[in-house]
Amino acid sequence: xxxxxxxxxxxxxxxxxxxxxxxxxxxxxxxxxxxxxxxxxxxxxxxxxxxxxxxxxxxxxxxxxxxxxxxxxxxxxxxxxxxxxxxxxxxxxxxxxxxxxxxxxxxxxxxxxxxxxxxxxxxxxxxxxxxxxxxxxxxxxxxxxxxxxxxxxxxxxxxxxxxxxxxxxxxxxxxxxxxxxxxxxxxxxxxxxxxxxxxxxxxxxxxxxxxxxx
Numbered sequence: 001x002x003x004x005x006x007x008x009x010x011x012x013x014x015x016x017x018x019x020x021x022x023x024x025x026x027x028x029x030x031x032x033x034x035x036x037x038x039x040x041x042x043x044x045x046x047x048x049x050x051x052x053x054x055x056x057x058x059x060x061x062x063x064x065x066x067x068x069x070x071x072x073x074x075x076x077x078x079x080x081x082x083x084x085x086x087x088x089x090x091x092x093x094x095x096x097x098x099x100x101x102x103x104x105x106x107x108x109x110x111x112x113x114x115x116x117x118x119x120x121x122x123x124x125x126x127x128x129x130x131x132x133x134x135x136x137x138x139x140x141x142x143x144x145x146x147x148x149x150x151x152x153x154x155x156x157x158x159x160x161x162x163x164x165x166x167x168x169x170x171x172x173x174x175x176x177x178x179x180x181x182x183x184x185x186x187x188x189x190x191x192x193x194x195x196x197x198x199x200x201x202x203x204x205x206x207x208x209x210x211x212x213x214x
Contacts (some may be wrong), residue, residue, distance in 0.1 A: 001168075001171065002159045002169070002170050002171070003122075003170045003171045004147030004152055004155045004159065004169055004170060004171065004172045004173070004175070005152060005155075005172075006036075006152045006173060006174065007150050007151070008143065008144060008148075008150055008153060008178070009143045009146065009149055009155065009164050010142070010143025010144050011143075011144050012048070012074065012142070013062040013064055013142050014050065014062060014112050015138050015142065015143040015144065016047065016105075016139065016140050016141060016142060016143060017037065017137055017141050017146075017154060017160065018047075018105065018132055018139035018140060018142070019143075020143055020154060020158065021125050021139075021154070021157070021158050021161075022121075022158070023122045023126075024048075024139075025044075026122050027047075027101075027104060027116075027120050027122060027152075028044040028045075028047040028048060028101075028118060028119065029044050029096055030096050030116075030119070031047050031096050031101055032044040032046075032047065034094055034095070034096055034134050036040030036093065036094045036095065036116075036201055037094045040090065040093075040094070042054065042090070042094060044142070046091050047060070047087070047091060047094075047101050048126060049061030049062065049086055049087075052113060052177060053118060053192045054087050054090070054091035055086060055087055055091075056079060056081055056082035056085065056087070056088060056134065058079055058080070058081035059079035059081070059082060059086070060088070061086050062079070062080055062086065063078065063082065063085065063086040063140075064076040064077065064078060064079060064084070065078075065079050065082040067081070074091040079207065080115075084199070085102050086099060086102060086105070087102060094194075096115070097115045099112065099115055104139060104140075105138065105139050105140025106140055106210040107134045107136055108135060108136050108137065108138055109126050109129050109134065109137055109138070109139065110130060110135035110136065110137070112139075112169070113126045113127065113130065113135075117182060118145075121161065125157065125158065125161035128156075128157040128158075128161045129154070129157045131160070131186065131190055132153045132156060132157050132160075132183075132187060132189070132190055133153070133179075133180075133182070133183035133186045134150065134153055134157065137150070137154075148177065149175070149176075149177050149179055152172070152173070152175055153175075153187065154159055154176075156170075156187075156190070159192075160190070162207070166197045166199055167198065168186070168194075168199045168200070169199070169200045169201075169202070170191075170194060170199060170200070170201045170202070171201075171202045171204075171205065172191075172201065172202070172203045172205075174192075174205060174206065175187055175203060175210075176202060176204065176205060176207045176209075176210040177207075181209075184209075184210060185198075187214075188213050191203070191209070196209045198203065
């Protein structure tokens, strides 16, 4: 049973789209296997935002600094030390297919998917994101900044990238909320494909146009 609702997929700056999709391990491994990384003895962990070694320690890899305000929500500013780059210059000197790790995190998915052709998990996951109309998102984007509709489709993209035997039950809660008609059509097409593969879908929906198209 796979529940796809609009609950947030992260509530802190450390939670990003790439971390939720669980594809960052493969991406970091690709960078660590480049000739430059081998020569400089930079391992996969150095490309992580969560451990010391390659990240900027001033912002601890988030690219941001939190400003706590009395009686107001916390505010965030660009890290004054790395300028939002998240990593130190040594790590940023390593390129995979002409892209630095920062480029991968800060470029829309539409523009970087071809870099990962042939990868085991990264390409299928990014392809699912584009299929659901999320190609404009960036992998390094904070999860807490996603709308409810975006969070729901990211969850669905993650589920789609996993192997399915056609025996899954998908439960969706108001998937059309906040979607442009074009994106809603992409969502419905994806849901119909899941159904045709033998899966079962339960969709709670109040939009009449969506119900009609279903």
